[in-house]
Amino acid sequence: MKSTKLIAICFLFSVAFLGPLGAIDFQVPAATDIAGFGTILATQGSSNAKELQKTKPGFVPRSDIALKTEYPEIKAPSSGTVIYSQRESPVASVFSFPLGGAVAILHPESYISLVSGLALDTVIFNQAGRGQENSVKKGTSMGQAIGSGIYPERYFGLRLFDLKNSLWINPLFLASWLQDRTAPVIQNVWLNNENMRGNTPIELKTTAPKGKYIECQQATYEVSVAAIDSIIPGSRSFSAPYKIVIMLDGKTSIDTSFIAATCKSEGLSFLGNPAPSSKAILENGAYRVGRIPLQRGQHEIEVQVSDYAGNQSILKASLMVN
Amino acid sequence: MHHRNEMKKRRFHIFAFIVAAVLFVLLSVRGTKKQEQISEAIFLPFSSALDPASISRQNPSPSLISFLGDGYLGYIDSANNQLYAAQFSDRAAIDSSGWISYDRLATALQAFSLGSKPSTIAGYGYPWFKSSRRFLIRADQMGIAEMHADGSIVWEIEFPMPITAIDATPTTLGIGFLDGSIRFLGKKAENLYSEPHDSQQDSQHIRTVYGIALSGDGRSAAVLRGMSPQKIESYRRAGTGFVKSSERELPSGAPLQATMCYAEDGSHVVIAQGEQLIYYNTKKNYVRKLANGAALGNVASGAFVQHFVLGPTGGNTIAVLQVQSQNPPTTKVLILKHGIIEREEPGAVSASAGKGALIIVFRDGVEIVKGWQQ
Numbered sequence: 001m002k003s004t005k006l007i008a009i010c011f012l013f014s015v016a017f018l019g020p021l022g023a024i025d026f027q028v029p030a031a032t033d034i035a036g037f038g039t040i041l042a043t044q045g046s047s048n049a050k051e052l053q054k055t056k057p058g059f060v061p062r063s064d065i066a067l068k069t070e071y072p073e074i075k076a077p078s079s080g081t082v083i084y085s086q087r088e089s090p091v092a093s094v095f096s097f098p099l100g101g102a103v104a105i106l107h108p109e110s111y112i113s114l115v116s117g118l119a120l121d122t123v124i125f126n127q128a129g130r131g132q133e134n135s136v137k138k139g140t141s142m143g144q145a146i147g148s149g150i151y152p153e154r155y156f157g158l159r160l161f162d163l164k165n166s167l168w169i170n171p172l173f174l175a176s177w178l179q180d181r182t183a184p185v186i187q188n189v190w191l192n193n194e195n196m197r198g199n200t201p202i203e204l205k206t207t208a209p210k211g212k213y214i215e216c217q218q219a220t221y222e223v224s225v226a227a228i229d230s231i232i233p234g235s236r237s238f239s240a241p242y243k244i245v246i247m248l249d250g251k252t253s254i255d256t257s258f259i260a261a262t263c264k265s266e267g268l269s270f271l272g273n274p275a276p277s278s279k280a281i282l283e284n285g286a287y288r289v290g291r292i293p294l295q296r297g298q299h300e301i302e303v304q305v306s307d308y309a310g311n312q313s314i315l316k317a318s319l320m321v322n
Numbered sequence: 323m324h325h326r327n328e329m330k331k332r333r334f335h336i337f338a339f340i341v342a343a344v345l346f347v348l349l350s351v352r353g354t355k356k357q358e359q360i361s362e363a364i365f366l367p368f369s370s371a372l373d374p375a376s377i378s379r380q381n382p383s384p385s386l387i388s389f390l391g392d393g394y395l396g397y398i399d400s401a402n403n404q405l406y407a408a409q410f411s412d413r414a415a416i417d418s419s420g421w422i423s424y425d426r427l428a429t430a431l432q433a434f435s436l437g438s439k440p441s442t443i444a445g446y447g448y449p450w451f452k453s454s455r456r457f458l459i460r461a462d463q464m465g466i467a468e469m470h471a472d473g474s475i476v477w478e479i480e481f482p483m484p485i486t487a488i489d490a491t492p493t494t495l496g497i498g499f500l501d502g503s504i505r506f507l508g509k510k511a512e513n514l515y516s517e518p519h520d521s522q523q524d525s526q527h528i529r530t531v532y533g534i535a536l537s538g539d540g541r542s543a544a545v546l547r548g549m550s551p552q553k554i555e556s557y558r559r560a561g562t563g564f565v566k567s568s569e570r571e572l573p574s575g576a577p578l579q580a581t582m583c584y585a586e587d588g589s590h591v592v593i594a595q596g597e598q599l600i601y602y603n604t605k606k607n608y609v610r611k612l613a614n615g616a617a618l619g620n621v622a623s624g625a626f627v628q629h630f631v632l633g634p635t636g637g638n639t640i641a642v643l644q645v646q647s648q649n650p651p652t653t654k655v656l657i658l659k660h661g662i663i664e665r666e667e668p669g670a671v672s673a674s675a676g677k678g679a680l681i682i683v684f685r686d687g688v689e690i691v692k693g694w695q696q
Contacts, residue, residue, distance in 0.1 A: 042446040058446025086579035091392045093672035094630045150461045267480030276480035
């Protein structure tokens with residue numbers, strides 16, 4: 001049932017939003033663990049995420065997916081031309097870039113895929129290094145995910161860029177093998193009065209006993225949602241959820257998702273927030289999802305958080321706006 | 323009478339020619355004397371090195387030269403023939419005021435300042451030091467921050483594309499990207515020049531930037547970009563920005579990240595890209611292939627060779643690291659003078675120059691070549 005839902009979502013996504021992406025023959029390798037698109041980058045393999053909240057570098061949503069596969073050999077996800085490769089230096093006296101061994105392939109459908117965290121196969125590297133034929137066929141071995149760059153052993157990164165629309169696309173929509181049975185977890189939802197900066201935000205989860213109203217002032221509120229999702233059942237990584245919808249009095253007020261990140265001159269835009277991507281996250285790790293105006297009176301707010309398979313968690317609260 | 327004058331003239335010409343020839347020989351001798359200024363080479367083993375923590379922050383020796391080897395880093399006091407060295411287990415970056423060691427996963431960034439206690443830096447990326455400036459390249463290669471010596475952030479900037487090439491001077495930061503765009507930023511990350519990817523162009527012709535180099539004075543830049551053909555493009559400072567001044571096609575290109583740098587005198591750029599080593603004369607705008615595999619220096623047949631540009635070593639010389647992937651891999655440092663081998667140091671892993679000395683770093687110690695004037 002869930003698989004059928006997933007296929008339906010993938011289909012709708014392909015047709016409605018990404019059009020030609022549906023035509024790309026792209027194989028996301030089956031994974032045993034995933035840190036998904038939009039997940040805060042610094043938490044993957046980083047032990048100092050809390051300190052990072054004070055200093056911004058790395059505390060941003062990720063524009064790739066980090067996958068752990070059963071076998072270390074990583075194959076080309078689709079055919080195309082190698083336009084870039086980087087390798088870790090064999091000696092520490094030469095600087096190596098954080099993505100480790102990486103290969104970028106330009107696909108005929110005007111997409112670029114970038115696979116990172118590999119120990120590149122000498123064949124691929126030699127081929128490119130000697131200026132020979134740079135085309136690769138889908139399924140060609142590119143390297144081993146044995147720990148390269150910032151990726152832990154057996155993990156590697158995969159990102160996909162839509163050249164025509166200047167978007168970093170969530171590659172999980174091309175993972176047809178995905179079977180998620182657990183709904184995301186809503187950790188908390190905050191309403192922050194935009195005109196009263198410095199005020200304590202209203203917490204919906206901890207201050208919303210059933211049948212009682214949460215009192216607040218008439219204003220426009222910024223809504224932020226802390227939620228996590230486990231994409232692979234039983235895996236150790238938690239990811240960002242896919243979709244967040246805010247219903248106010250039965251009507252959709254906010255509908256946002258990690259479908260893609262838009263490229264701007266200031267960086268990346270997630271969830272409709274302005275670039276750079278750090279603007280999509282609060283210091284506590286919650287996602288900024290949008291704004292709702294609250295007029296005087298009683299209101300019912302419903303927060304719906306969904307994953308890629310359509311599993312949904314809901315948080316409801318009653319508001320009394322003065 | 324006329325004939326006598328002609329003879330006199332001829333004699334004068336011959337005399338002038340002899341004088342010119344003597345002067346030429348004398349000047350040539352003087353030119354080679356420069357080479358002879360290398361007075362001595364001293365090898366200092368790591369086993370006899372002092373702890374860099376003993377270097378006083380208040381009174382650092384003016385003759386200290388920092389070095390980064392393969393497992394060891396530290397400073398050379400070339401005036402007193404003293405080696406200060408510390409071991410690092412994974413990766414590190416060093417400059418005159420200290421160093422940061424870090425692990426591959428970027429979870430433990432330890433800052434060591436000369437004369438101070440070590441401290442932990444919170445940041446998710448790899449530290450990269452250049453021209454007395456400290457940067458943190460974000461873990462996803464899509465952002466960069468400049469840091470103070472204590473690790474606090476001066477500024478941070480994000481890009482919509484992964485960084486594929488980078489170089490910095492005290493005043494300028496040059497960055498190249500996967501989609502072929504380039505940015506030159508000033509000291510406070512202000513935009514000096516940007517060349518965005520043209521999305522209207524044929525999307526099957528991405529001109530990825532493989533390498534970027536800035537001249538020491540920050541007034542010139544060379545960019546290695548594109549495939550079929552791959553080109554070296556030159557930029558020069560104009561007012562507060564940059565303008566493209568020339569370009570030169572390479573005989574063959576590879577889609578590999580490159581290391582490249584200007585010679586200190588700005589006369590040329592050396593580019594290392596996988597096996598290839600390329601010389602680009604910036605004044606006369608021509609390129610010359612120096613190596614393709616086994617062509618430069620003594621290389622075992624069948625060995626896979628990689629070259630890495632280490633940096634300028636004064637005047638018109640540039641240090642290059644050659645790694646042969648045999649089992650185990652062997653290393654060699656080549657000091658190239660206008661692309662021609664000036665010194666070959668088998669077993670060396672790094673080289674740097676300063677204060678009239680050339681520092682060659684080996685796995686077991688450091689050699690100081692004194693009187694290094696190029």
